[in-house]
Structure formats: structure tokens, C-alpha cells
Amino acid sequence: MTADTKQMIMDAARAMVQARGYNGLSFRELAKEVGVKSASVHYHFSTKGDLGAALARRYADEAIEIFDGFLEASQDVRACMRMYTDVFRSALSNNNRMCLCGIMAAEHDDLPAEVRAEVDRFTDVNIRWLVKLLSRGKKAATAAIEQRALAIFAAVGGAQLVARGRGDIAVYDEAIEAYRAAGLLP
Amino acid sequence: MTADTKQMIMDAARAMVQARGYNGLSFRELAKEVGVKSASVHYHFSTKGDLGAALARRYADEAIEIFDGFLEASQDVRACMRMYTDVFRSALSNNNRMCLCGIMAAEHDDLPAEVRAEVDRFTDVNIRWLVKLLSRGKKAATAAIEQRALAIFAAVGGAQLVARGRGDIAVYDEAIEAYRAAGLLP
């Protein structure tokens, strides 16, 4: 039983942050959830900032892998985009949670610097990937594509935020559909 | 000196929440900002939930007034929409702040019930207004207009969130412009 405590801590912490934000994460509650003492959490992550940064770093790294898998899985821009929006959808369908970095972005100015840096990197990762995807379709000007990528990322994040507030995943689906209908999404 | 303390408290509290979120608001810091003691804040708002709900309520009420003023000021749908997006822009230009209810929406599940109710009402106010505006243009199906209104609200909120994270108001402008170019915004 390699129920690696460190992994369990990170998993539980991610879920808690996705549900209640970085400020809503406490070592004591986290430890209780995992079944250890808060001192043990400090053993693995010396400060709360360390933990938050580790969470965001792993999250961004996983995003790169997953997103790049989409690009390899299909040459169809529309299909890839659908897989992309489905990733954000799955956070909602998993107990009405938000994207880890989406919710942390709201707390942006309150975050320890090392956490903020990783959250910003997640944004970069998304935008770079979207640029790569959009570049497949047409060879528009780079600036135009970057603008479009940014708009898509913002719109998807906003849809997630509003849908979670409503507690209704259908709200997300409707927003995405409206984006597609308007031509914002390919 | 009717520098009404209660008003000063609400003004300072709103600014602090817009910068750091509801969880980032503390009575002590708020009191210091206003120049009173935290006990005095409790005199006007018996609990933090009371204060948060009052903030969100006033915010939503002001939004109704401001937005309806747009509808009266111009018959042009595009002009009204620009005024609408400019309201969200002004939060950013005011010290890189977020919409009060936008940032609270991220903390949605952590909010006291009375605060959450007002935040939800703000969303309603926005969507109802957008529906009213969009209905001017064309007589599309109600469901389609509501979907569109929701998508616009989400997209604008997302643009604000991302732009604040980047600390660059130009990001907001670019996203809005992309929405317009795509035809999401009229």
C-alpha cells in the first residue's frame, strides 16, 4: 500500500482549493481529510505557499500533457476545441468545482508570490496551446490569433465561474454553445 | 462632519473586497483604513456576513440604476453594450480591481448564505438587463436571447478575471474586441 501520503495530501488539497479557494484551505482541515496531523503536512510542504505552488505547478504540467494529447489525437480543430472545453466542464461535473488556477486567479493579489507565478504560468500554458490549435486552421496574423486565444480562454473561464455560481452545469454548456454559435469558438 | 462612518466603512470595504476578495477582508484592517476601531464596524454591521450582504446588495442596486440609465441614454444597442463593458473596464482601471460580485462569485461556496444570495442577485440583474438590451435589436426566441445574455455576462467576467491576473487592462480590451469581432457582442 503505497498510499503515498504526499500524494494524498496534494490530491485532497487540490480538491479543497477547487471547492473553496486558496484562502479557504487550512492545514488542519486538510490534515483531517487525509487522516494525519497538520504537522505532517508541514513535513512535506514547509509552508502553505509551498503547497499552493506545488499544486499549481502540477496542475499546469498536467494541463500541458493533456492538451498536447488532444493535438495528437485529432487533426480536427473543432474536435480539439471540444475536448478542451470538456476539460473545464469536467471540473464542474466533479462536485461543482472550479479550475484550480481559475479560482486562484480570483485571489491573485492575495497569493504568495511563488503561487502566483505558477498560476500565471497556467494561463500561459492555455494561451500557448490555443494559439497552437488556432494556427492549424488558418494562417492568420499572429497577433490576431493570440488575441483570439486569450478571448477564448477568458470566455471559458468566465463560463465556468458563472455556471458554478448557478450550481448548474447546463449554464456552462449553454455559454459554450453560444460562443460556438457566435463564432468565437471554431 | 457628516462624513458618515457607515458610508466610509462600506466604501472602504468594497474597495478591499474588490482587491482581495471576501475572505481577504478583515474587520481590523478595514477599521484601520477608515480610521476607527473594529468594534465600531461591528456597531454598524453586526456580523461579517451582514457587511458582505450589504455591500453586494448596494452593488446590485447601483448596477440596476446605472444600467437602466444606459437604456434611457441611447437607443443604440451597440452603444449601450459598449457602456456596459466600460463599466467592467472601469473596475480594472481603478487599481486593477475586480467587479465586487465577480470576485465573490469565485468564493461562492465559502460565502455566508445571505452574501451568496445577494451575489446571485447581481448575476440576475445583469442577465435580465442584457436580455432587455438584446431584445431591442431583434425579436429572436426568448430562450436564444437568454442564452446569449448569459454567455455575454460570463465572457465579460472572464475577461476581467484574466486581465486582472495579467495586470494589464489592454488584455481586457483585446478580449472584448475579440468578442465583438466574433459577433458575440452586438
Add this chain to the structure above:
DNA sequence: CAAGCGCTATCTATCGATAGATAGACGGAG
């Protein structure tokens, strides 16, 4: 005088963080 309002002083709960102890695994030395 009475009410309204802000104060001092204090409470309880919880936060992140740290100190120090301990149980057990592992490896090398005699």
C-alpha cells in the same frame, strides 16, 4: 436626561508554523 456612536478591553476560535519526541526502516561495523 436619553440616545446614538465610538471607544477600551477582552473573549474564543482558528490560523500557519515550530519544537521536540518517537517508532520503525535501513545499512554498515564488529
Add this chain to the structure above:
DNA sequence: CTCCGTCTATCTATCGATAGATAGCGCTTG
């Protein structure tokens, strides 16, 4: 094989800071 030292991982207990909240005093003003 066994003893010794070290390392890992967790524990208990506690720290100072800060959170929101409260009781009661005192000033000011109508």
C-alpha cells in the same frame, strides 16, 4: 547476527498572530 547510528515520517504540544465577536464605559448632541 547484532548492535549502533542515521534517516524518514509522524506524533503531541505549543507558539504568536489574527480572526470575528462582545460587554460595558464615556462622550456628544439634540
